[in-house]
Amino acid sequence: xxxxxxxxxxxxxxxxxxxxxxxxxxxxxxxxxxxxxxxxxxxxxxxxxxxxxxxxxxxxxxxxxxxxxxxxxxxxxxxxxxxxxxxxxxxxxxxxxxxxxxxxxxxxxxxxxxxxxxxxxxxxxxxxxxxxxxxxxxxxxxxxxxxxxxxxxxxxxxxxxxxxxxxxxxxxxxxxxxxxxxxxxxxxxxxxxxxxxxxxxxxxxxxxxxxxxxxxxxxxxxxxxxxxxxxxxxxxxxxxxxxxxxxxxxxxxxxxxxxxxxxxxxxxxxxxxxxxxxxxxxxxxxxxxxxxxxxxxxxxxxxxxxxxxxxxxxxxxxxxxxxxxxxxxxxxxxxxxxxxxxxxx
Amino acid sequence: xxxxxxxxxxxxxxxxxxxxxxxxxxxxxxxxxxxxxxxxxxxxxxxxxxxxxxxxxxxxxxxxxxxxxxxxxxxxxxxxxxxxxxxxxxxxxxxxxxxxxxxxxxxxxxxxxxxxxxxxxxxxxxxxxxxxxxxxxxxxxxxxxxxxxxxxxxxxxxxxxxxxxxxxxxxxxxxxxxxxxxxxxxxxxxxxxxxxxxxxxxxxxxxxxxxxxxxxxxxxxxxxxxxxxxxxxxxxxxxxxxxxxxxxxxxxxxxxxxxxxxxxxxxxxxxxxxxxxxxxxxxxxxxxxxxxxxxxxxxxxxxxxxxxxxxxxxxxxxxxxxxxxxxxxxxxxxxxxxxxxxxxx
Ligand SMILES: O=P(O)(O)O[C@H]1O[C@H](CO)[C@@H](O)[C@H](O)[C@H]1O
Ligand SMILES: O=P(O)(O)O[C@H]1O[C@H](CO)[C@@H](O)[C@H](O)[C@H]1O
Numbered sequence: 001x002x003x004x005x006x007x008x009x010x011x012x013x014x015x016x017x018x019x020x021x022x023x024x025x026x027x028x029x030x031x032x033x034x035x036x037x038x039x040x041x042x043x044x045x046x047x048x049x050x051x052x053x054x055x056x057x058x059x060x061x062x063x064x065x066x067x068x069x070x071x072x073x074x075x076x077x078x079x080x081x082x083x084x085x086x087x088x089x090x091x092x093x094x095x096x097x098x099x100x101x102x103x104x105x106x107x108x109x110x111x112x113x114x115x116x117x118x119x120x121x122x123x124x125x126x127x128x129x130x131x132x133x134x135x136x137x138x139x140x141x142x143x144x145x146x147x148x149x150x151x152x153x154x155x156x157x158x159x160x161x162x163x164x165x166x167x168x169x170x171x172x173x174x175x176x177x178x179x180x181x182x183x184x185x186x187x188x189x190x191x192x193x194x195x196x197x198x199x200x201x202x203x204x205x206x207x208x209x210x211x212x213x214x215x216x217x218x219x220x221x222x223x224x225x226x227x228x229x230x231x232x233x234x235x236x237x238x239x240x241x242x243x244x245x246x247x248x249x250x251x252x253x254x255x256x257x258x259x260x261x262x263x264x265x266x267x268x269x270x271x272x273x274x275x276x277x278x279x280x281x282x283x284x285x286x287x288x289x290x291x292x293x294x295x296x297x298x299x300x301x302x303x304x305x306x307x308x309x310x311x312x313x314x315x316x317x318x319x320x321x322x323x324x325x326x327x328x329x330x331x332x333x334x335x336x337x338x339x340x341x342x343x344x345x
Numbered sequence: 346x347x348x349x350x351x352x353x354x355x356x357x358x359x360x361x362x363x364x365x366x367x368x369x370x371x372x373x374x375x376x377x378x379x380x381x382x383x384x385x386x387x388x389x390x391x392x393x394x395x396x397x398x399x400x401x402x403x404x405x406x407x408x409x410x411x412x413x414x415x416x417x418x419x420x421x422x423x424x425x426x427x428x429x430x431x432x433x434x435x436x437x438x439x440x441x442x443x444x445x446x447x448x449x450x451x452x453x454x455x456x457x458x459x460x461x462x463x464x465x466x467x468x469x470x471x472x473x474x475x476x477x478x479x480x481x482x483x484x485x486x487x488x489x490x491x492x493x494x495x496x497x498x499x500x501x502x503x504x505x506x507x508x509x510x511x512x513x514x515x516x517x518x519x520x521x522x523x524x525x526x527x528x529x530x531x532x533x534x535x536x537x538x539x540x541x542x543x544x545x546x547x548x549x550x551x552x553x554x555x556x557x558x559x560x561x562x563x564x565x566x567x568x569x570x571x572x573x574x575x576x577x578x579x580x581x582x583x584x585x586x587x588x589x590x591x592x593x594x595x596x597x598x599x600x601x602x603x604x605x606x607x608x609x610x611x612x613x614x615x616x617x618x619x620x621x622x623x624x625x626x627x628x629x630x631x632x633x634x635x636x637x638x639x640x641x642x643x644x645x646x647x648x649x650x651x652x653x654x655x656x657x658x659x660x661x662x663x664x665x666x667x668x669x670x671x672x673x674x675x676x677x678x679x680x681x682x683x684x685x686x687x688x689x690x
Contacts, residue, residue, distance in 0.1 A: 001430060001432045001434075002429055002430045002431070002432045002443035004434075004441060007426075007429045007430065007443055008424065008425055008426055008429050008443070008444045008445075008446070009429070009441050009442060009443045009444055010441060010442050010444055010516065011439075011440065011441045012440035012441065014438055014440075018519035018523075019516075019518070019519050021424065021425075021444065021514075021518070022441075023423075023424040023425070025426070026422055026423070026424055033498060033501055033502065033503035034382070034498035034499065034501070034503075037379070077371055078368075078371070079353065079366065079368040079371055079658070079665055079667075080353055080366075080368070081352075081353055081370070084347055084352045084353050084354070085346060085347045085352065086347070087346045087347045089346075089349075092542070092546045093359055093539070093542065093543045093546055093567070094356075094546070094567050095356065095357035095359075096349060096354050096355060096356045096357065096367075097354060097355050098347035098352055098353070098354045099353045099354055099355055099366065100353075101353070144662070146658060146661055146662045148657035148658060148661055149657065150654070150656045150657040153378060153379035154379065155654065155656045155657075156378055156379070156654025156656045157378065157656075158378035158379075165657065165658075167658055167662065169366075169662070171355065171364075173364070173366070173658075173661075173662030173663040174363035174364050174662070174663040175660075175661060175662055175663060176661075176662060178363075194438070197437070197438065198438045201437045201438055201439070222438070222439050274656045274657040274660050274661070276657060276660075276661040278661065295660075295661060297660050309495070309500065309501025311495045311500045311501045311502075311619045312493035312494065312495040312500075312510065312619040312621060313424070313491060313493060313510075313512055313518075315520075315619050315621075315640075315642050316491055316493055316518075316520060316521075316619070316621040316623065316640060317489070317491045317512065317514070317518030317519070317520055317521060318518040318519040318520060320424055322424075
């Protein structure tokens with residue numbers, strides 16, 4: 001029989017219905033390629049050139065409030081706009097449809113120098129509450145509300161000031177649609193939510209669990225494509241962020257603090273990633289098949305400056321990884337839960 | 346009605362059965378993010394530290410031949426290996442299968458300083474013939490043979506010496522499987538190959554055609570996700586590269602030369618990309634639904650140093666682009682077909 005820790009194999013991702021190629025033997029190849037810039041996060045709590053700091057002017061001439069907790073404004077260069085004329089065009093192989101939507105920016109904190117890993121649990125609760133407020137508002141108008149954060153220059157983030165985005169769209173985007181179909185198929189067969197079953201199975205096996213508390217668990221999923229990809233799962237049925245109790249929001253803040261600190265500690269750097277939340281579709285129906293979950297997609301592979309490239313084979317064939325999810329989970333799990341910058345002081 | 350040149354919309358990609366978000370109004374946002382390193386391509390035809398140059402030693406101690414045209418060797422750090430024990434594991438949500446395969450490296454030329462854009466048509470024919478030989482050999486053993494090239498440091502390419510790779514795999518990889526299903530569905534309905542119909546429709550409309558000759562056409566596909574993505578299509582039925590006549594291989598070399606020169610001329614740089622070929626599955630059946638085609642996925646957006654980031658929304662929702670495929674095609678089409686370095690001399 002082949003060995004997961006040693007032999008080339010594929011793992012099935014039940015959320016997307018596709019496979020990931022795993023090449024454990026390949027982890028030792030030497031690196032001669034591009035290095036990323038070192039951590040460019042800031043030490044100043046206020047930067048007068050930052051368009052996200054309190055009181056500063058944005059490019060479109062608007063001035064930010066002197067905010068003290070989180071701060072939300074409409075994206076000045078929104079990819080989605082609410083008032084696009086409706087319509088569809090279909091001619092031969094040329095099919096298009098107009099899109100309505102909104103994009104908002106959320107500053108997580110007035111402090112320019114802090115990422116989520118350096119915010120207190122109370123400060124993270126404020127971020128969660130802001131996500132919840134936007135969800136309440138946007139879920140009435142749009143079937144899909146995508147909350148996400150691009151963190152770090154290597155993830156295209158143009159500003160180290162801690163912030164995320166929310167894009168609401170009049171159609172369920174492709175990846176969410178695929179996940180929804182997969183979840184529904186499982187639910188139809190098993191009468192249980194796939195991700196609740198998965199959380200239970202991961203907790204029982206305890207091979208890929210990074211951290212956990214009473215309400216939540218973070219794993220490197222069995223089918224992770226990015227080297228240190230994680231999945232944040234609830235240990236109770238819940239469809240989206242605004243359905244959490246106060247207590248569940250508090251315990252979510254605690255586990256978000258833990259996982260982001262472990263990430264920073266892994267390579268002693270402000271760890272870059274894209275993260276975001278997937279939850280139910282807002283189409284007026286019940287969606288017991290959907291479980292709220294958070295995806296972290298970090299690009300780093302071996303150090304603060306060497307990332308994994310999702311290129312040739314990944315773009316044309318399927319994602320490929322070298323170190324196994326089990327190795328990645330062990331590395332993350334063993335990180336201290338005190339941030340390396342705090343420990344130093 | 347909404348306007349494709351102005352309003353946010355989605356376009357349907359019939360090869361993957363998913364949508365791309367287009368935000369034409371967004372092209373003007375300022376860029377404050379990460380810049381890529383300038384072109385690092387070399388001017389020396391021989392580099393003694395390069396593990397791909399003729400006669401040099403590779404990391405595993407093997408010595409390259411003193412080759413004069415193309416040169417093929419087994420990847421020293423292959424992601425796929427031929428002799429992995431067979432097997433499948435399935436337990437709850439944990440599904441895996443072992444993979445057999447091979448990875449080969451192809452040096453396109455002994456000249457360290459030349460990319461495809463700077464090779465003569467005859468030299469490109471040699472590359473095509475090498476692809477064809479490998480296909481002949483590998484298609485007997487494996488259902489999928491992925492020919493690709495990662496070019497440029499920004500695409501994870503660790504060496505400017507012109508080279509590509511071929512990975513053959515015992516299962517059809519996820520993206521190829523999806524494309525195959527889409528093509529088959531169209532064929533079942535129309536009794537024609539989707540991509541031959543598409544090539545005809547693009548030639549008739551002439552809005553996204555970048556270059557063409559008697560046998561081939563390059564378009565920025567209607568559903569392109571990357572800013573300057575192109576699709577290289579035959580104007581005659583053919584399932585894979587090794588089924589080309591000598592004459593069709595020659596005209597393919599001519600159009601590969603054209604498109605890569607136009608790419609380099611766009612930003613006066615050695616244009617980075619991942620490119621690769623999709624053709625029929627080798628399962629012993631006839632595949633009239635499959636048409637050989639080449640994908641170019643280049644990351645650059647505005648200049649030699651500013652790329653498009655496929656991050657947050659793209660990783661969680663769906664791909665998003667700013668400039669329209671029609672604008673991109675016009676920009677590429679207008680480039681000279683003489684390489685900027687030749688023109689300078
Ligand atoms: O095989 P190489 O060139 O070492 O590696 C490169 O191409 C592979 C196939 O596209 C990718 O999986 C790697 O992430 C990339 O660094
Ligand atoms: O909206 P931003 O931060 O300007 O832009 C960034 O995030 C977007 C959404 O993930 C991406 O489409 C852009 O490529 C990226 O640069």
